[in-house]
Amino acid sequence: MRRPRPRVAVCGIHIESSTFTPYLSGEADFVVTRGDELMARFFWRDYTWAQAVDWVPVLHAQALPGGVVKASAYGAWKAEILEGLAAAMREGGLDGLFFDIHGAMSVEGLDDAEGDLISAIRAVIGSEPFVSASMDLHGNVSEVLFDETDLLTCYRMAPHEDALESRMRAAKNLVDRVLAPRAEDGSIVRPAKALMHVPVLLPGEKTSTRLEPAKSLYAQLPAVEVMPGILDASIWIGFAWADQPRCQAAICVYGDDDALVRSVAADLGEQFWAAHDRFEFVAPTGSFAECLRVAEGSVAAGRTPFFISDSGDNPGAGGADDVTVALAGLLEWEPLRSGRFSGIYASIVDPVAVAAADAAGVGGRVDVSVGGKIDTRAPGPVEVAGAEVVALADDPMGGRVAALRCGGLVFVVTSRRHQYATAADFARLGLEPTAADVVVVKIGYLEPDLFEMQAGWMMALTPGGVDQDLLRLGHHRVSRPLFPFDTGFDPLPLPVRFVAGH
Template sequence: MARPRIAIAGIAIESSTFSPHISGWEAFAVRRGRELRERYPFLAEGTERGDAAEWVPILHGLSLPGGAVDAAVYESMRDEIAQRLAAEGPFDGLFLDIHGAMSVVGRQDAEADLAGSVRAAVGEDTLISASMDLHGNVSADLSRAVDLITCYRMAPHEDAWNTRERAVHNLLERLRGPHGRAPHARRPWQAWVQIPVLLPGEKTSTRLEPAHSLYNRIPDIEALDGVLDAAFWIGYAWADEPRCQAAVVVTGDDDVLAGSQAHEFAAAIWQARRDFAFVAPTGTLAECLDQALSRGPDAATPFVISDSGDNPTAGGAGDVSWTLGELLARPELRDPERTVIHASIFDPDAVAAAVRAGVGGAVDVQVGGRVDGRPRGPVRLSGEVFSITEGDPVAGTVVVIRSGSVHAIITERRKPYHLVSDFTDLGLDPHAADIVVVKIGYLEPELYKMAADWLLALTPGGVDQDLLRLGHAHIQRPMFPFDPDMPDPDLRPVLRRRGDEERLA
């Protein structure tokens, strides 16, 4: 069999509709051609998968999570993908690399729109395999537009690249197929079912039960003869769209088996809905600070507090100033003998003022609250410039301003702080700090290993962990936990395969 021609395309962003931030062109790294091919190490020339097909990289847009995407930006990328697919085809397959929680201003179900445009461009015979984040949402229209679909199985997402490779492996396996197999016969069945559960990611870490055991079921399902792939999407809670809920898709050639497995899996998730708990003990910011400050002088460091409501890697704007204002107002933190690190707020004007003052100079600036001003706008930060670091590929210029014991990290552009080196590059030693407050939810691996103790603060912002106070108006109801006493839902999967009539399993 001749090597198949397989296109590569996608747009990946996780975007909160509860954040006023708008993701424009500045938010996206757009790759085409060889640069896009090189994004995937497992597709390098000379590797098994790299040589298994003629790879045609089209366009991929990747953004740090944020607010909804500007409609013109999305449409420009979508249309270029569709036009180039139509012009450079035909294709045997397409690898669609998406996140699954993209929101676009004025539009609902953006991934389904993208997948539908891709399908129209490549035609009915091309097999499409989609790779997604488990915090994506799988609507019926998205499921219909693709043939194969899978997602991460770990949160934190330590298996992100493994998942993309699995999506490509599944696509190649179907394209290789038995000699003489017709294109229609290569298409597996999808057993698709949504579960009316919407939970924040910080309640669904696979480090803990019940998510740990639920995801551990997947290899046993995949091992069954007639099943190709099984996937469980926790869903994305900070978008207000009907598609936002958990989902299961079991893919395989045995439609009856795929349907029964998807139903059993979905039922297990529903039964466990009340067992999902936050990945760490929680409290208000004041409660978390009280506990951190009450420890004795010989306590191990650092005490890490997640400033979860403005987590930029979940869609927060990254400039909510509320937590920094609370830190500056604490009398105990006016003592320079302590070290408290806050990461971070992006504010280019405050950065420019600190640069003008220079290291050791005094500054009196208003910081943050310019994009997302709730529940307060900019806060006054008076102190000394501790360090200036230029050329960060994500954040641009970064300054640290010390006020009492508070070391406030201010960036020129939005940046998450997940690595120890993110701090040490600024002249800070997070291991020796008394308290590290970081805009994050569950801790990424290096921070998790670093923390001597850890609390998750339920702070305000576009990704507020308290979903009930956000004000969802467009999700499908009833939905747990919004309707805690709702009756058991109908979890019969829909069986679908391109060219066949959909039916309930």
């Protein structure tokens, strides 16, 4: 029976987890919101359509990408979510649930964490509430996640400039469904849905929507979703740095025209496969030493700042944030050692080094052993003697942070893992990347602020838990055949998992 005002719960756990990094993500890595604080995350909460339902915020936990989530942390949040939903069911029932997730969370002992969570949620709320999920396009769509939800959608831009809009799309489609005329038995009308897995697993840095073929694949989605009989269509790249059977590209299409839903899913999936061997890195690539050689030429030609992505240990994709290959290379690079060039390196996590800098104060000098304590692959900790402390600050994400100078290099050390992706990140320490000759960041593709700054850019194919060279990481549990691990196979026709509307 329809309630006077529909009730929609909100919950989720949002993280992408590399199974190849030794870092374990725990409670301290997450920002947890409940109640009004949870709803304050959504810019659309005061829109007219959003005001037409009663929102029941339960719990949301979100973290910077990291390693596998500790089972204890996941178990506690899962229990709180289930208890909150059970209370909501007792207090007035639910018409819907907005499942706000990333889609690439890994948890100790689980191969499909989001599938585990949504299955447990369905056991509490039953099959009647309409479940709509918003995801990152680097998430994974397992058959369990697809089966237990009524609508899945994901971002359409990488970098993810449309993340907030994608959440709104998922929420508005949910609200529209619970407000729409019901079936004769009083139930919410479910759209038809189709899932097609595409046997491709590529890093985000090869599938940016700034470049072809991803640009054209994603550009057609707005026109697809307004086709009569179609509600939503999405393309997932999948998450390349987890070794699980669910990790692969996926297409999901929803709508009220069963035949069209099936055919659109098949068409999008076949287009993806047709382009599978045309994806290229979003920037020129090379070893770190090769990137430094190109950077030297760029600076000599007056093209500054030259950016280098230390991509294999990118904390924004799950890297440990303390692999020292790039820092060691910069400290040994003659143009920086001599002070001929100016450079910034951001950042590396080492709370002990930050504490030493804090004790010395701005203007003081420190001898510190930096990095290599979480992910211990070569070269390990870097010994730095006589580094000048040039700045100290408190960062809302990085904790206490310090900027240390050696020769022409200023490198940033943080007490918590943090990705330096915006101008504001650097400004907290009084650093101006546009004034430097060379800027090295632990990142993959450059986020918008940095992309606008660069006069030249390369991605260094450095080692780490999110190594861009997937073949040297050692996947052995993904479904096969799977490109690029396998080549020369033809998967067509791709099977479609289809559920008719009802």
